[in-house]
Amino acid sequence: MLHCVMLLGVALASCASPPAGDGVRVAAFADHHVHAFNVGWWLLQDERKPAGYVNAGGAKSEAEVVARAASAAAAVSQAGQGSEAAWVTGFGWSQDGWGTPVLPTTDALSAALPDTPAAMARTDGHALWVNRAALVRAGLRAGLREVRSGVRSGVLLERAAEPVLAQIPAPADSDIVRAWRLGAEALAERGVMRAYDAGVLALPGIAALNTDFARFARLLGEADRAEPLPMQLFLMIPAPSPYAEQVLAMSLAERQLSPNVRVTHLKLFADGALGSRGAALSHPYADDPHTTGVLRMKAQEIADWTRRALDAGLDVATHAIGDVAVREALDAYEAVLKERPGLVPTRLRIEHFSYASDADMERAVRLGVALSVQSNFNTPRGVSPTFAEQRVGAEGAPRVYAWDRLARMGAVLVEGSDYFGAPGAALLGLYYGIVGVNAIGERGDSPEVRRELMRLNSRWLGAGGVFDSIWGAPGAAGGGVVLSGDPLTAPVESLTTVRVQRAAARKQ
Ligand SMILES: [Zn+2]
The missing domain is CATH 3.10.310.70 (Diaminopimelate Epimerase; Chain A, domain 1)
Known part of the structure; x- marks a missing residue:
């Protein structure tokens, strides 16, 4: 019999209880932002090493x-x-x-x-x-x-x-199916039981909107029906795109593509990424004064797509990294929330929320929209200059990946890896949450901080903006995962070597 500590209805790693053997059982993990197809695609390339x-x-x-x-x-x-x-x-x-x-x-x-x-x-x-x-x-x-x-x-x-x-030859059906399965297996092996695919990136990367997403989704559904995937995948459909139009016209039942695959979100892109200086900033980049990034979508367009998605029963996730993109996304969400007083704010997500003004951090908390963050983006403390300092300068750096500050302010945070290549260790999110600059471990490495991070890694924000507090709980149907080390007490340097001994069983 397991005695679990519950916080906000979610079983914590502290209820870890040694099962048979030496392993430590914890709740299964959620990944709110991963590119599962692309993960599988690169595993497939590494497996086959095709010419080119x-x-x-x-x-x-x-x-x-x-x-x-x-x-x-x-x-x-x-x-x-x-x-x-x-090619x-x-x-x-x-x-x-x-x-x-x-x-x-x-x-x-x-x-x-x-x-x-x-x-x-x-x-x-x-x-x-x-x-x-x-x-x-x-x-x-x-x-x-x-x-x-x-x-x-x-x-x-x-x-x-x-x-x-558009010129790169499209992959064969069998390769698409194989890549989906490899991606799902790689995540399940790391204890992830549910994940959002935040949009198939056109090969070999790039969040392009001219990909035939319908084909990828259809093949995924067929593959899952033929042989169940080891985890559940929830799809975000990039918009504007032809497939977004099709999905908007589908019923809820039709969006359940197969037992483990469901379409839940429209995915919008307000800007690009900090690494390639495509994130839209309110000032020039500290390490390239000739650019302020690329704003892909402004507030009015985001708001229009958000209304269409909600009217059709879909939730919305907007990629916004730079402070200008975050502002545009929040302007859009604030307008829509004002028009619809009954709307559950967590149906609206901001992906990454990497660099925001003080005012927009407060606004995000006040609006109650979900912020989908990636602990593994943080630079470990002691590394200088940090990635954030390079891109936005020392003055802006404390507002980059400021998960600790946001958590303390009461922001609704959900954790994701953003993997689109080979995935990292099972506890990488926990590790970076402890060692990262501005991350929750800034408070000091303690069991309480680790519990909070494990909760962040284990809770699931489902469709309709509702947190799921049952799945994967130790002892519950579906079980959790069994780790080779205790995430609450293992030395921090060893966390990246903790393995999943027994992966999550799917909830039946
Ligand atoms: Zn992503």
């Missing part, structure tokens, strides 16, 4: 990634693939890992790959590094710097990448 694939992660210089791309191009031509199908695609580069704030250009990549088009996504998925052959294939003239907003000398930000992405 570049794993650009871990490189120490631009030249190193270019060299990897060159050998991938050589492999493509050796494999004798037709010139139409011959080099990759994922995982970051100029931060090269020790420079400067984004790469087409020059070195085009010199090494003069004929084969290449497109490689940055580690955040919001920037696509391309060579001239890719630009030409997409009808964009080489060297054209301002084709659409966000084009920066070989690195295409946000929607500027869509013409290139």
